[in-house]
Amino acid sequence: MTDSAGPPGRPPSVGARITLDIERAAHGGHCVGRHDGRVVFVRHALPGERVEAVVTGHGAKARFLRADAVTVLVASPDRVDAPCSHAGAGGCGGCDWQHASRGAQLAIKGEILREQLHRLGGLDEVEGVALAESVSVEAVPGDVDGLGWRTRVRYAVTAEGRPGFRRHRSHGTEAVERCPLVTDAVDAVGATRLTWPGAEEVEVVASSGGDRAVQVEPTTASRTTGLDRDVAVRGLRGRTWVRELAGGREWRVQSSGFWQVHPGAPDALVAAVREALDPQPGEHLLDLYSGVGLFAGCLAADLGSESRIDAVEFSVDACKDARRNLHDLPQVRIHQGDVEAWLGSGAVDTVDLVVLDPPRSGAGAAVLDHVLDLAPRAIAYVACDPAALGRDVRFLHGAGWRVASVRGFDLFPMTQHLEAVALLLPAG
Numbered sequence: 001m002t003d004s005a006g007p008p009g010r011p012p013s014v015g016a017r018i019t020l021d022i023e024r025a026a027h028g029g030h031c032v033g034r035h036d037g038r039v040v041f042v043r044h045a046l047p048g049e050r051v052e053a054v055v056t057g058h059g060a061k062a063r064f065l066r067a068d069a070v071t072v073l074v075a076s077p078d079r080v081d082a083p084c085s086h087a088g089a090g091g092c093g094g095c096d097w098q099h100a101s102r103g104a105q106l107a108i109k110g111e112i113l114r115e116q117l118h119r120l121g122g123l124d125e126v127e128g129v130a131l132a133e134s135v136s137v138e139a140v141p142g143d144v145d146g147l148g149w150r151t152r153v154r155y156a157v158t159a160e161g162r163p164g165f166r167r168h169r170s171h172g173t174e175a176v177e178r179c180p181l182v183t184d185a186v187d188a189v190g191a192t193r194l195t196w197p198g199a200e201e202v203e204v205v206a207s208s209g210g211d212r213a214v215q216v217e218p219t220t221a222s223r224t225t226g227l228d229r230d231v232a233v234r235g236l237r238g239r240t241w242v243r244e245l246a247g248g249r250e251w252r253v254q255s256s257g258f259w260q261v262h263p264g265a266p267d268a269l270v271a272a273v274r275e276a277l278d279p280q281p282g283e284h285l286l287d288l289y290s291g292v293g294l295f296a297g298c299l300a301a302d303l304g305s306e307s308r309i310d311a312v313e314f315s316v317d318a319c320k321d322a323r324r325n326l327h328d329l330p331q332v333r334i335h336q337g338d339v340e341a342w343l344g345s346g347a348v349d350t351v352d353l354v355v356l357d358p359p360r361s362g363a364g365a366a367v368l369d370h371v372l373d374l375a376p377r378a379i380a381y382v383a384c385d386p387a388a389l390g391r392d393v394r395f396l397h398g399a400g401w402r403v404a405s406v407r408g409f410d411l412f413p414m415t416q417h418l419e420a421v422a423l424l425l426p427a428g
C-alpha cells in the first residue's frame, strides 16, 4: 500500500488520497481495507479490488478511517456501471451498492447477515449446518434488476426547493429529478419536477391499491398546483390514508405510517413467517409490533375462527387502521400500547406462537424475557437490522432457545439494508 498522506502511524488527514486493498464488505454499506494498521471503511469499493480512496473522516481517536473510493486500480468482476448518475463519491447517499451486480449485492448482504449472526449472535451454524450453507439473502419474487421498487420515498429538499436526497453522512442535499429506485407511479406524481419553497422534506406514496399522496414538512410549504387532482396532499386535500394490497386483502395505511416500501415485501415476509411458524387451527398467536395488522390478518386464515390473536402496536393511527383492516376477523384483538408494558401487564398467560417485528433497535432483553414467560412453541422474528437480530438471538440462545432457520430478503435493492426472518424454537 502507498500513502501520500504522512508518516506511518499518524492518520492521513481528511482529503488525503490513499491506496487500499479491499478485504470484505461490512455492515453499513461499505467495505473494509487497512492503512498502516488502521481499519478503513471504504464506500464505493468491492471486495478484492485495489482502489485509490479519499479520506472522508476519522473515527473516535482516529482508531479507524472513513474513505470514498474514487479510482478503481484493480476492478472486481462483480463491478458494474451504476444505473444512476447520482451514485458515487460525494453524490446521493441513498444507495450503497449500485456499483455491484445484483448477484454480488445478494452475496454481500448474505455475508453481512452471517457475520452479524456470528459476531453478535454467537451462531456458528443453524441446525448443524454451517452458516455459509444455511443462511443467505434472496431477492423478492419478481425483482429482476433491483430498480423501480420504491412505492414510498422521502425526499430532502434543497435551499432552492428542489427535492433530492442527503449526501452520505451530510446534511447537504443532492437534487435528484429521477431516482431509478422509485416506481413509475411514484415518478408520475411529479413531485421532483416541482419546487417546494420552504419545505424540508417531501414524502411521496404511490400505493399498490392505486392511491397517491404527498406529505410535506413543514406542512405550511405544501402546494397543490402542479399535482394531479387525485394526489392527496396531507393537510390540504384528500384522504390521510392509502390502500395497499397484500395477502389477498386490502389494507388501509396512513400515508405517513409504516408499510413495507417494496411492493413484493409484505407477501414475501408473510410467506416466510407462515412457513416458519406452521400455524395450526385454534392456536393462540401474539403479533408484537403489529402495525396495521399485516401478520395477524394474514395468519388468521391459517389459525381459523376458533383461534385467538392478540396484536400489540404503539401507534394510535396504526391501531385505528388495524381495527378497520381486521374488522371481519373476530378472533383478532388489537391492543394499543408499548409492547413491553403490555406484556408486563399480564394480559396473557400463555401463547402458542409469537411474531416479533420490532423497529431497528430490536426487541431487547426485557421484551424477550416476557415473551419467554408465555412459553410459546415458536417465535418468528422479523428483523430489519441484522445487528439487532444478532443481539436478540444471543439473548434467546442464552435462555435456552435455538435458531431453527434464518432467511434473508433483499427488500431494499442497491442499498445497505436487508430484512431477515428467523425461526426460534425452545431447545430440546
Ligand SMILES: C[S@@+](CC[C@H](N)C(=O)[O-])C[C@H]1O[C@@H](n2cnc3c(N)ncnc32)[C@H](O)[C@@H]1O
Pocket (backbone or CB within 6 Å): 258, 259, 260, 289, 290, 291, 292, 293, 294, 295, 312, 313, 314, 315, 318, 337, 338, 339, 340, 357, 358, 359, 384
Ligand atoms: C417494523 S414495523 C412492523 C409493522 C408491521 N408488523 C408490518 O409488518 O406492517 C414496527 C412497528 O412497531 C411499532 N412500535 C415501535 N416501537 C414500539 C413499542 N415500543 N411498542 C409497540 N409498538 C411499537 C411501530 O409503530 C411500527 O408500527
